Amino acid sequence: MPDFTPPPPVHVPIVAAIDLQRHAASLLLYQAVLQSPIAQTFLNLLQLLATSEPDLSCLxxxxxxxxxxxxxxxxxQEHLIGQLLTADNPFAQQAHRHQFAELAPSLVAAAQQDLRSLHQLYRCDGTQISQWVQAQANLLTAPIVWQPSSTTPLEPTLSLLRQQPIWAQLQISHDWGTLIEALAAHYHQFGSGVFASYRAFRWQDGQLVGIAYPDPIHLNELVGYEQQKATLLQNTEALLRGYPALHVLLYGSRGSGKSSLVKALxxxxxxxxxxLVEVSKAALKDLPTIVDILRNVPQRFIIFVDDLSFEEDDDAYKALKVVLEGNLTARPPNVVVYAxxxxRHLIREFFSDRPRPSEADEIHQWDTVQEKLSFSDRFGLTLxxxxxxxxxxxxxxxxxAQQAGLAIGPQALEFRALQWATRHNGRSGRTARQFVDFLCSETAISPTA
Structure with missing residues (x-):
């Protein structure tokens, strides 16, 4: 009989890698979850592990x-959960805007199938992959597995996501498909895509761009103007509870904390x-577009316009006027403008604007003057x-100084604070903050100063 040479045994990594590739390729809605650098290098590694020839390429x-x-x-695994919770696809978008019972059954079924496929990828952790690479490359020891340090600060978006119940549910679940309704509820409450990733945005180049590190100022850091603060909080809480909320103009002296108060919300x-959506004066012409984007989103939005004023021939105020007063399109109840x-009068007025007898003058010039002077009155609330x-x-x-823990006597503190105000920008909340920041740095550099 001729010699018979049996075929080489099929390694378990090859079979498992091919199976995982099938799960990745079968995604109907969540394909974008696997577009990140971590996911792409993972898929490339699976491709090489699926070959039958031992090779160092997988290493x-x-x-x-x-x-x-x-x-x-x-x-x-952390990355995959984070991508899943911030996904932007038809299921996440519809769940963001509608209750779970209102979603199309085929959409839910497709999302459920994708969840089960992604769960198979999730279950393949770093230790398992390391062992497969060891077997495929004939290594004596398995490659080191990446393990994040528990003391490494997390990116703000991921830190917020890890506080949500769905994160722990996904970690311990034996079948992600059973979490379809819980995931839809997460999207409905926290949003999809950019809305799930950030709480602060700026309008830039025709789109909403998330702000990963918004100003961390808190309300308890702001002293003074207690009545203005209480009124703004009351209006903001009305917005959050679905009651009618007013557009607000905060005007007054520089450095008084107007912008800080809005940011602290x-x-x-x-x-x-x-x-919070920050819109520059140059982008005010896009306000109707921004409002339309936010209209059907469950969250409540403050469009924040800082340091607002207009020149005489500036037409940008017309777009703001449409948002403040409305037009044929109904005003969305989840959006207000805080500027x-x-x-006090946002459009600059000159003495030459006042009507004078002249053939060249506008016949109803007082109407034009009054339109300029009354523009700020279009805000329902002025603080x-x-x-x-x-x-x-x-x-x-x-x-x-007390919040910063500065060990300095009250008399010395007052003396230096008054000196600082005289030599710098005068008395204001901004000046006080700059002075205390200076003291903190001085104390850190020279503790005996």
Whole structure:
């Protein structure tokens, strides 16, 4: 009989890798979850593990995957959950805007199938992959597995996501398909795509861009203007509860904390669904477009316009006027405008604007003047921030110094604070903050100063 040579045994990594490739290729809605660098290097590694020939290529591919995880400071499994919870696809978008019972059955079935496929990819952790690479490359020891440090600071978006119940549910679940309704509820509450990833945005180049590190100022850091603060909080809470909320103009002296007060609303109410959208004066013409994007989103939005004023021939105020007063399109109940300005009358007016007898003058020029002067009245609520007096200025300094833990006597603190105000920008909340920041740096550099 002729010699018979049996075929080489099929390694378990090959069979398993091919199966995982099938799951990745079968995705109907969640394909974008696998477009990140970590996912792409993972898929490339699976492709090489699925070959029948022992090869060092898989070892190099493993190094690429390890490098991608280390660059993001995330494990494969953490990354996959994060991508899933911030996905932007038809299922996530519809779940964001509608209740689960209202979703099309075929959409739900497709999402459920995708979840089960992604779960198979999730179950393949770094240790398993390392062992497969060891077997495929005939290594004596398995490659090092990437393990994030528990003390490494997380990116803000991921930190927020890990606090949500769905994160722990996905970690311990034996079947992600059973979590379809819980995932839809997550999208409905926290949003999909960019809305799930961020709480603060800016309008830039015709699109909403997330702000990963918004100003962390908190309400308890702001001293003075208690009545203005209480009124703004009341209006913001009305917005969050679905009651009619007013557009707000905060005007007054520079450095009085107008912008800081608006920014501090986000840490206070972000967990309750408040979102902040920063729009520059140059982009005001896009306001109707921005409002239409936000109209059907469950979260509540403050469009924040800082340092607002208009020149005489500036037409940008017309777009703002449409949003403030409305047109044939109904005003969305989840969007308000909060604007700050150093000017009570937002459109500059000159003495030459006043009507004078002249053939060249506009016949109804007073109507034009009144339109300019009344533009600020189109805000339903106007909050005035007058310059702080010396007593209030020192109260702000003492409050900030106490929060910073500065060990300096009250008399010395007041003396230096008044000197600082005289030599710098006068008495204001901004000046107080700059002074305390200077003291903190001085104390850190020279503790005996």
């Amino acid at each position: 190099r591919a493993y190094g690429d995957w390890f490098h991608a995880q280390a660059s993001e400071q995330l494990s494969w 986000l840490p206070a109410y972000g967990a309750s669904g408040l979102r 700050t300005s150093n000017r 005035t921030f007058e310059p702080v007096d010396q007593t209030t200025y020192l109260e702000i300094v003492q409050h900030l």
